[in-house]
Amino acid sequence: MASSGQVSWKLEDHPKLPKGKTIAVVVLDGWGENKPDDYNCIHVAETLTMDSLKQGAPEKWRLIRAHGTAVGLPTEEDMGNSEVGHNALGAGRIFAQGAKLVDLALASGKIYEGEGFKYISESFEKGTLHLIGLLSDGGVHSRLDQLQLLLKGASEHGAKRIRVHFLTDGRDVSDGSSVGFVETIGNDLANLREKGVDARIASGGGRMYVTMDRYENDWDVVKRGWDAQVLGEAPHKFTNAVEAVKKLRENANDQYLPPFVIVDEHNKAVGPIVDGDAVVTFNFRADRMVMLAKALEYQDFDKFDRVRFPKIRYAGMLQYDGELKLPSHYLVSPPEIDRTSGEYLVYNGIRTFACSETVKFGHVTFFWNGNRSGYFNPELEKYVEIPSDIGISFNLQPKMKALEIGERARDAILSLKFDQVRVNIANGDMVGHTGDIQATIVACKAADEAVKMILDAIEQVGGIYVVTADHGNAEDMVKRDKCGQPLYDKNGQLQILTSHTCHPVPIAIGGPGLAPGVRLRNDVPDGGLANVAATIMNLHGFVAPNDYEPTLIQVVDN
Ligand SMILES: O=C(O)[C@H](O)COP(=O)(O)O
Numbered sequence: 360m361a362s363s364g365q366v367s368w369k370l371e372d373h374p375k376l377p378k379g380k381t382i383a384v385v386v387l388d389g390w391g392e393n394k395p396d397d398y399n400c401i402h403v404a405e406t407l408t409m410d411s412l413k414q415g416a417p418e419k420w421r422l423i424r425a426h427g428t429a430v431g432l433p434t435e436e437d438m439g440n441s442e443v444g445h446n447a448l449g450a451g452r453i454f455a456q457g458a459k460l461v462d463l464a465l466a467s468g469k470i471y472e473g474e475g476f477k478y479i480s481e482s483f484e485k486g487t488l489h490l491i492g493l494l495s496d497g498g499v500h501s502r503l504d505q506l507q508l509l510l511k512g513a514s515e516h517g518a519k520r521i522r523v524h525f526l527t528d529g530r531d532v533s534d535g536s537s538v539g540f541v542e543t544i545g546n547d548l549a550n551l552r553e554k555g556v557d558a559r560i561a562s563g564g565g566r567m568y569v570t571m572d573r574y575e576n577d578w579d580v581v582k583r584g585w586d587a588q589v590l591g592e593a594p595h596k597f598t599n600a601v602e603a604v605k606k607l608r609e610n611a612n613d614q615y616l617p618p619f620v621i622v623d624e625h626n627k628a629v630g631p632i633v634d635g636d637a638v639v640t641f642n643f644r645a646d647r648m649v650m651l652a653k654a655l656e657y658q659d660f661d662k663f664d665r666v667r668f669p670k671i672r673y674a675g676m677l678q679y680d681g682e683l684k685l686p687s688h689y690l691v692s693p694p695e696i697d698r699t700s701g702e703y704l705v706y707n708g709i710r711t712f713a714c715s716e717t718v719k720f721g722h723v724t725f726f727w728n729g730n731r732s733g734y735f736n737p738e739l740e741k742y743v744e745i746p747s748d749i750g751i752s753f754n755l756q757p758k759m760k761a762l763e764i765g766e767r768a769r770d771a772i773l774s775l776k777f778d779q780v781r782v783n784i785a786n787g788d789m790v791g792h793t794g795d796i797q798a799t800i801v802a803c804k805a806a807d808e809a810v811k812m813i814l815d816a817i818e819q820v821g822g823i824y825v826v827t828a829d830h831g832n833a834e835d836m837v838k839r840d841k842c843g844q845p846l847y848d849k850n851g852q853l854q855i856l857t858s859h860t861c862h863p864v865p866i867a868i869g870g871p872g873l874a875p876g877v878r879l880r881n882d883v884p885d886g887g888l889a890n891v892a893a894t895i896m897n898l899h900g901f902v903a904p905n906d907y908e909p910t911l912i913q914v915v916d917n
């Protein structure tokens with residue numbers, strides 16, 4: 360427990376539950392609970408293992424909240440996401456998350472008084488302020504209204520020349536919605552120009568093809584962004600951003616638009632980043648900004664040829680990595696996610712194995728550990744990353760690396776070298792985001808098969824399993840009206856939902872090592888992801904720190 364700045368890491372023994380059981384913690388990414396119909400891919404897919412777990416309700420299976428305030432987001436309309444979901448799962452408490460912290464800092468004006476803004480504003484007299492980030496109202500990585508407020512605030516606080524470099528979304532919001540967002544921001548910039556600020560869009564591209572890679576899966580993605588944003592070079596040149604997006608959408612969706620730059624009447628890029636400029640990456644979420652942050656900040660950098668490394672003043676909307684202190688300047692302090700369950704358990708001798716494929720690797724390590732990279736204690740922890748396929752959209756390989764993750768987890772369990780074997784299985788989410796219903800059905804089956812492998816291994820070693828998810832996605836692939844009926848567009852096409860959902864997610868416990876009296880409690884009806892950490896600590900034979908959200912289990916005498 361934290362007391363006067365000191366953390367006492369020793370956890371009390373659980374009065375009833377034994378130590379020494381191998382526990383598998385399985386997080387199915389993007390696996391929510393929803394009514395069964397043709398657009399619920401989990402329902403349509405053959406998911407025998409997950410279905411069988413459901414039979415354990417209400418004592419061994421229940422639903423928990425994974426969106427909105429239960430995971431520290433501003434409102435109940437905010438769908439869950441991996442960052443906030445894994446933060447809550449790992450930290451056992453609910454922290455006000457980036458989205459909310461930025462809202463507060465903008466509303467109070469404190470953002471302009473902080474060190475980060477003062478630092479970048481020293482470039483305003485002579486240099487340009489560049490704003491780079493995801494342009495949508497998805498609220499997962501960034502939010503349009505925050506960008507709008509920042510544009511206005513920055514100009515009121517001295518920015519005379521502003522360039523916006525946007526990434527189109529179509530993943531946390533509908534495909535095609537990019538055009539409207541670009542129009543909106545274009546109008547805001549026009550308004551600023553009327554007030555004498557030289558404000559323009561400078562470049563753009565689709566988030567999955569330009570800039571927003573994660574966990575170093577494919578540096579080419581970041582390089583394409585660098586070329587457009589910093590060097591002012593791209594395969595496509597336009598004089599108008601709305602036209603650019605409309606034209607490029609003829610051959611690509613919002614997520615995968617190729618990079619383009621805006622040029623003037625002499626065909627010259629209007630906003631390359633040069634010495635003396637200021638840059639803000641306005642995403643609050645870390646995972647898909649860390650790579651660009653490294654490229655913008657690190658003097659020594661060998662991931663791609665930057666050609667030029669401009670001397671800029673760079674700040675993130677937040678600090679994205681607390682361990683690396685990256686970036687070193689930021690506009691809003693990130694949530695202080697301390698004393699995570701991973702850190703406690705390692706201090707109490709729990710040997711931990713964590714594994715996923717690259718695109719979700721940081722979820723079960725970095726996010727789980729409160730946005731910290733690296734090990735707490737390398738002697739007790741082993742983190743294994745299975746390389747993801749690169750350069751494809753995952754509907755083309757919907758099985759992804761589920762089997763390989765299942766195998767690695769199985770081997771780790773059977774080795775008896777670990778007390779906790781934790782995995783993230785990516786399929787429901789990554790394929791769900793493509794909007795490809797048939798592929799998502801295949802994805803859900805593959806995820807279910809991986810769960811089976813892990814549960815079989817747990818059976819063999821007499822262990823315990825906890826199977827849950829971080830938020831919904833694959834359980835609903837269409838937009839719906841208020842009555843829950845699928846929506847169609849004016850051409851009679853089904854409106855596909857590529858984003859996450861606000862649905863609850865399942866949690867199942869079981870395995871031969873589960874003490875006979877263990878039941879899910881029924882007195883925490885509002886239980887959410889943050890209640891899982893205390894639950895897992897109990898199953899390892901410990902009582903959770905008393906400021907953790909309550910455990911979901913009780914032990915009855917039988
Ligand atoms: O980054 C992404 O892929 C999406 O915006 C959110 O998905 P995730 O929260 O499941 O990673």
Ligand SMILES: [Mn+2]
Nearest residue numbers: 388389441829
């Ligand atoms: Mn997720």
Ligand SMILES: [Mn+2]
Nearest residue numbers: 389788789792
């Ligand atoms: Mn997702």
